Amino acid sequence: xxxxxxxxxxxxxxxxxxxxxxxxxxxxxxxxxxxxxxxxxxxxxxxxxxxxxxxxxxxxxxxxxxxxxxxxxxxxxxxxxxxxxxxxxxxxxxxxxxxxxxxxxxxxxxxxxxxxxxxxxxxxxxxxxxxxxxxxxxxxxxxxxxxxxxxxxxxxxxxxxxxxxxxxxxxxxxxxxxxxxxxxxxxxxxxxxxxxxxxxxxxxxxxxxxxxxxxxxxxxxxxxxxxxxxxxxxxxxxxxxxxxxxxxxxxxxxxxxxxxxxxxxxxxxxxxxxxxxxxxxxxxxxxxxxxxxxxxxxxxxxxxxxxxxxxxxxxxxxxxxxxxxxxxxxxxxxxxxxxxxxxxxxxxxxxxxxxxxxxxxxxxxxxxxxxxxxxxxxxxxxxxxxxxxxxxxxxxxxxxxxxxxxxxxxxxxxxxxxxxxxxxxxxxxxxxxxxxxxxxxxxxxxxxxxxxxxxxxxxxxxxxxxxxxxxxxxxxxxxxxxxxxxxxxxxxxxxxx
Numbered sequence: 001x002x003x004x005x006x007x008x009x010x011x012x013x014x015x016x017x018x019x020x021x022x023x024x025x026x027x028x029x030x031x032x033x034x035x036x037x038x039x040x041x042x043x044x045x046x047x048x049x050x051x052x053x054x055x056x057x058x059x060x061x062x063x064x065x066x067x068x069x070x071x072x073x074x075x076x077x078x079x080x081x082x083x084x085x086x087x088x089x090x091x092x093x094x095x096x097x098x099x100x101x102x103x104x105x106x107x108x109x110x111x112x113x114x115x116x117x118x119x120x121x122x123x124x125x126x127x128x129x130x131x132x133x134x135x136x137x138x139x140x141x142x143x144x145x146x147x148x149x150x151x152x153x154x155x156x157x158x159x160x161x162x163x164x165x166x167x168x169x170x171x172x173x174x175x176x177x178x179x180x181x182x183x184x185x186x187x188x189x190x191x192x193x194x195x196x197x198x199x200x201x202x203x204x205x206x207x208x209x210x211x212x213x214x215x216x217x218x219x220x221x222x223x224x225x226x227x228x229x230x231x232x233x234x235x236x237x238x239x240x241x242x243x244x245x246x247x248x249x250x251x252x253x254x255x256x257x258x259x260x261x262x263x264x265x266x267x268x269x270x271x272x273x274x275x276x277x278x279x280x281x282x283x284x285x286x287x288x289x290x291x292x293x294x295x296x297x298x299x300x301x302x303x304x305x306x307x308x309x310x311x312x313x314x315x316x317x318x319x320x321x322x323x324x325x326x327x328x329x330x331x332x333x334x335x336x337x338x339x340x341x342x343x344x345x346x347x348x349x350x351x352x353x354x355x356x357x358x359x360x361x362x363x364x365x366x367x368x369x370x371x372x373x374x375x376x377x378x379x380x381x382x383x384x385x386x387x388x389x390x391x392x393x394x395x396x397x398x399x400x401x402x403x404x405x406x407x408x409x410x411x412x413x414x415x416x417x418x419x420x421x422x423x424x425x426x427x428x429x430x431x432x433x434x435x436x437x438x439x440x441x442x443x444x445x446x447x448x449x450x451x452x453x454x455x456x457x458x459x460x461x462x463x464x465x466x467x468x469x470x471x472x473x474x475x476x477x478x479x480x481x482x483x484x485x486x487x488x489x490x491x492x493x494x495x496x497x
Contacts, residue, residue: 005136006072012054016235017047017228044226045169046207046296053200055236056208064127064247066237067212070205072132075120077202079135080149082113083429085162090406090427091153091328099324102154102312108270109293109305114398115264115271116289121374122258123285126276128249130436131374133367137430138331151426152330157191159313164188164199166305169296177310184313203296208233210286213279214242223287243279251277256379263389270302326410328426334360345414347425352412354459358476359405360430361452362397365445369393371434372441372490384486392483401476439495445487449480 043051056073060066089106092099121131138149152158164185167173173181188199207225211233214220217240219230233241248254254277261273270292274285290296293305329345334356342348347356373388406427414425435441456473463470 005076006069007076010056010058010069010073013057013236015047015050015055015232017043017051017232042228044228045171046203046226047228047232049169049201049296050204050207050229050232053204055232056205057236063212063241063243066241067209067243067247068124068127068129070209070212071120071124071127074205074209075117075124075132076135077205078113078117078120079133080138081165081202082110082117083135084149084151085110085113086406087151087426087429088154088158088162090410091326093324093326094407096321096324098315098320102315105308105312106154109308112271112292112305115266115273116293118259118264118370119272119274119276119285119289121370122254122274123276123282125258125374126248126254126282127243128254131371133371134434135431150331151429153325153328153426154316155325156313156316157187159309159316160184160188160191161199162309163306163313165202166293166309167201168203168304168306172296180314181310184310201296203290206286206290207296210283210290212241212243213282213286215279216240216242220283221287222284223290245279248277248279256377257374259374259389263386265390265394327421327423328410329414329422332356332414332426332428334428334430345422347428348415348417349413349425350416351459351462352409352414352425354455354462355405355409355412356425356428357455358452358459358473359402359409359427361448361455362401362405362476363427363429364431364434365448365452366393366397366402367431367434368441368445368448369397372438372445375438375441396479404472437494439491442487442490442494446484446491449483449487452480453477 056070058066058069060069085106089103089110092103092106094100094103117133121133124131136149138151163181167181167185170178170181185199192199207229210223211225211230217230217234219225219227225233255275258275258277259273261271264273266273272285272288272292274288275281276285291304292302331345333343333346334353335342335346347353369388369392373385373393376385376388378385409425409427412425414420414422435444456477460470460473
């Protein structure tokens with residue numbers, strides 16, 4: 001069953017900037033005139049964004065409920081961004097040097113987004129709640145996201161959206177870049193004009209999360225919010241609307257379950273898998289995410305995602321060879337999610353379709369590996385947890401099966417019908433909702449492995465006897481067989497069989 005985005009329940013309400021400013025905004029909205037012209041010039045850059053885009057409100061009654069809801073939404077955002085970036089990266093032709101260089105940079109950003117996603121899981125665990133790696137399949141209801149969600153080949157418009165989504169506040173942008181960034185934001189808006197999408201700053205979500213994690217209303221580092229931003233939060237949500245010390249789970253218990261840099265394979269300063277407890281570490285983790293990407297914050301420690309995409313945008317605008325970007329579809333589909341008849345971008349070639357289905361299954365298995373791995377207490381089953389998190393998820397699924405198939409799909413014909421463009425396929429990254437209970441999560445692992453073996457068998461029957469892809473498919477099935485005893489054991493333990 002496809003997952004339904006939690007963002008559908010979020011209301012983006014006007015930011016309360018003070019009685020006179022709030023009244024002015026309401027008058028402007030009623031008159032349907034240009035709100036920009038009425039915005040006071042004294043606002044800080046972040047407050048300006050909050051004025052323009054509004055603030056997310058989930059309707060939660062407590063700071064803890066609000067924090068959990070917004071963290072779940074942040075996880076969706078990180079997940080959506082990372083698969084979009086991977087798709088754009090894989091659309092680049094590795095035989096063209098400029099394209100190959102850009103591909104490596106975008107893949108590095110996607111890896112950092114994965115680290116952000118795992119850090120958000122650690123913060124959820126710190127509040128004593130479950131991890132959440134779900135996201136909606138594209139492109140259903142893109143209006144619910146604070147930015148356009150689409151799997152698309154790299155283009156000037158795609159990069160404009162990435163630059164804008166990842167951009168800090170304009171005061172944090174180097175003076176020599178500001179005019180370009182403003183023009184790029186206008187291009188991004190134009191790229192989605194006439195659709196239900198919009199290009200907002202994801203950092204507004206993180207700004208509110210940071211505010212909720214503060215001890216009190218006063219500014220609290222390492223991300224020191226501007227005075228008018230704090231005023232806005234106080235007016236919009238009430239004074240003292242912050243997490244209480246008692247809202248955090250026991251640190252020892254949390255640390256037994258939270259992901260660590262070592263098991264996630266993080267070994268350099270550009271990738272952080274940070275702890276969510278105590279409160280000071282959660283604040284530092286949120287500040288890091290907003291400095292490296294997704295936020296109005298900015299840091300000189302490392303190159304941010306905004307800076308990477310701005311550089312790539314300029315390279316792209318300067319001109320690349322005609323064959324730098326492969327002819328792959330927007331939002332490719334296997335039509336496995338109940339959409340009905342094949343769409344214009346459906347993958348229908350029998351061999352390619354099965355490869356895309358295998359990719360979807362390995363993608364879901366990867367996510368389940370992370371979910372069940374984070375559900376294992378390292379103080380009791382350290383070896384098993386390490387095997388699942390590092391060997392199964394990172395080394396085998398992510399670095400081995402998924403990347404290999406995703407790259408291969410961009411060179412396989414999408415359809416057998418004539419020479420219909422787009423010619424090649426792409427990774428659909430389709431998934432079903434991840435079950436809530438550990439029992440059902442392990443059962444889902446077994447179910448997906450059985451499906452994968454069946455499709456691999458069908459695929460092998462369509463390949464020539466000497467095709468090396470047959471050996472690759474055998475390695476996938478063999479890997480699942482080595483996991484079967486662990487999966488069966490866990491099903492027996494958790495499902496009370």
